[in-house]
Amino acid sequence: MATEDAILTAYLITLSILFFYGMHGFFLVYLYNKFKDVKFEPKEYFKELPKVCIQLPTFNEALVVDRLIEAVCKINYPKDKMEIQVLDDSTDETQDVLKKIVEEKKKLGFNITYYHRDNRYGFKAGALKEGLEKTDAEFIAIFDADFIPNPEFLNRTIHYFTDPKIGMVQTRWEHMNAEYSILTRAQALALDGHFVMEQQIRNKAGFFINFNGTAGIWRKSCILDAGNWQPDTLTEDLDLSYRAQLKGWKFIFLNDFTSPSELPIEINALKNQQFRWTKGAIETAKKILPLVWKSKVPLKIKLYSTFHLTMNIVFPLIVMAGLLNVPLVYVKNTGNYDEYFAFMSIFTLAFISSFLMYMYSQKDVYPDWKRRIYLFPVFMAGSMGFALNNTRAVIEGLLNKKSEFVRTPKFRIESNLNNPHPKRKKYAVTKISPMILLELIFALWALFGIGMASFYAEIAAIPFLSMYFLGYGVIAIMSIKHALESKK
Numbered sequence: 001m002a003t004e005d006a007i008l009t010a011y012l013i014t015l016s017i018l019f020f021y022g023m024h025g026f027f028l029v030y031l032y033n034k035f036k037d038v039k040f041e042p043k044e045y046f047k048e049l050p051k052v053c054i055q056l057p058t059f060n061e062a063l064v065v066d067r068l069i070e071a072v073c074k075i076n077y078p079k080d081k082m083e084i085q086v087l088d089d090s091t092d093e094t095q096d097v098l099k100k101i102v103e104e105k106k107k108l109g110f111n112i113t114y115y116h117r118d119n120r121y122g123f124k125a126g127a128l129k130e131g132l133e134k135t136d137a138e139f140i141a142i143f144d145a146d147f148i149p150n151p152e153f154l155n156r157t158i159h160y161f162t163d164p165k166i167g168m169v170q171t172r173w174e175h176m177n178a179e180y181s182i183l184t185r186a187q188a189l190a191l192d193g194h195f196v197m198e199q200q201i202r203n204k205a206g207f208f209i210n211f212n213g214t215a216g217i218w219r220k221s222c223i224l225d226a227g228n229w230q231p232d233t234l235t236e237d238l239d240l241s242y243r244a245q246l247k248g249w250k251f252i253f254l255n256d257f258t259s260p261s262e263l264p265i266e267i268n269a270l271k272n273q274q275f276r277w278t279k280g281a282i283e284t285a286k287k288i289l290p291l292v293w294k295s296k297v298p299l300k301i302k303l304y305s306t307f308h309l310t311m312n313i314v315f316p317l318i319v320m321a322g323l324l325n326v327p328l329v330y331v332k333n334t335g336n337y338d339e340y341f342a343f344m345s346i347f348t349l350a351f352i353s354s355f356l357m358y359m360y361s362q363k364d365v366y367p368d369w370k371r372r373i374y375l376f377p378v379f380m381a382g383s384m385g386f387a388l389n390n391t392r393a394v395i396e397g398l399l400n401k402k403s404e405f406v407r408t409p410k411f412r413i414e415s416n417l418n419n420p421h422p423k424r425k426k427y428a429v430t431k432i433s434p435m436i437l438l439e440l441i442f443a444l445w446a447l448f449g450i451g452m453a454s455f456y457a458e459i460a461a462i463p464f465l466s467m468y469f470l471g472y473g474v475i476a477i478m479s480i481k482h483a484l485e486s487k488k
Contacts, residue, residue: 022350235280
């Protein structure tokens with residue numbers, strides 16, 4: 001009985017914490033309906049447009065950097081008011097590609113400068129900080145290499161800064177290649193949930209939001225006042241965002257204006273990206289939460305900021321829930337636990353909560369939202385499958401283990417139909433991580449659980465275990481497949 005009680009207790013604690021975070025969707029849906037009529041408009045419009053520096057941090061992006069610079073140079077803004085900084089840390093032929101296109105644009109009258117660093121100190125944060133020291137522009141726009149800025153980006157964002165309290169304006173990411181594969185469709189669903197529901201609703205409700213690292217524009221004095229870019233976390237954007245808002249600066253999120261971008265098409269690249277975002281968020285939480293609670297911001301902002309910054313702690317709990325669900329099937333059939341399991345049924349509300357959040361995100365921006373939301377079960381299975389990868393990120397973040405800023409390679413996928421760049425293999429992730437073996441083991445464990453649930457006729461447990469099995473199994477197989485394809 002002691003073992004059974006320990007399993008039941010551990011499972012209850014695990015699901016209770018997951019339930020707490022999972023119910024977030026209901027809260028966002030409530031706020032969505034409460035603030036749906038709130039719209040942000042510029043306080044006034046600049047009579048004379050201010051100077052803007054557009055920073056383009058790059059690292060070994062030979063396949064897409066020319067596309068980026070071409071798009072930036074098409075931004076509808078006076079040439080004498082727009083400075084372009086190419087902040088390059090590349091170690092390959094990207095340097096030559098950039099030097100050539102920068103020289104071409106200079107001859108056309110653009111104020112564009114190429115800066116190359118021989119070291120990657122501070123990674124992206126270090127490059128942005130060094131670039132900041134070399135410009136006298138009052139405003140700083142930032143675009144990563146996989147983006148294609150909208151020509152009206154500056155005209156749609158700059159006028160919000162007529163309000164001296166505004167420190168940053170973030171635009172919503174648009175996904176050029178969302179329909180390329182089931183992997184990109186799932187990513188698009190996840191990112192839409194973040195931008196359309198989390199970013200938009202937090203902003204309208206008066207909570208802190210974060211700069212997403214790209215497709216946004218800062219007031220330079222805000223960056224400096226907040227302590228500048230700092231390299232001690234892998235999410236320098238989240239870190240600076242909180243420091244700035246704690247200083248009293250206000251942020252604006254534009255849901256109705258988008259910046260097109262390219263989604264990763266390879267699972268191993270996506271894993272690296274998820275790892276960086278997850279670990280960086282944990283590092284930022286450790287750094288920023290003490291400052292949040294020492295500040296004079298309202299209690300509701302302190303509480304929600306704590307929730308926001310600690311959300312990634314769910315990944316170890318997702319792993320734990322999957323592990324415990326298998327012996328739980330046996331425990332349920334070896335004792336009288338009917339009341340316990342009747343109570344546990346309440347946790348299905350967390351699934352409904354998440355579904356509603358993503359459904360609203362699709363309804364808000366897509367006429368064909370019903371077709372898109374059908375992918376939700378696949379997205380949920382994928383989230384479970386990524387749990388092991390992201391749990392390692394959480395643990396490393398908690399243990400202060402430092403790691404390199406691993407760039408997410410892109411292959412010039414500009415639509416849902418075109419093929420990856422011929423030189424794709426140069427940047428593809430070819431390493432087969434030992435984590436894949438663990439993912440396969442967990443998939444087999446879930447499959448064993450499905451067999452046990454079938455034996456005991458515990459039908460309700462099968463869908464949950466099936467999502468674990470598919471999540472771990474498909475992601476592991478895709479990881480091997482994409483790595484091997486890249487080696488050919």
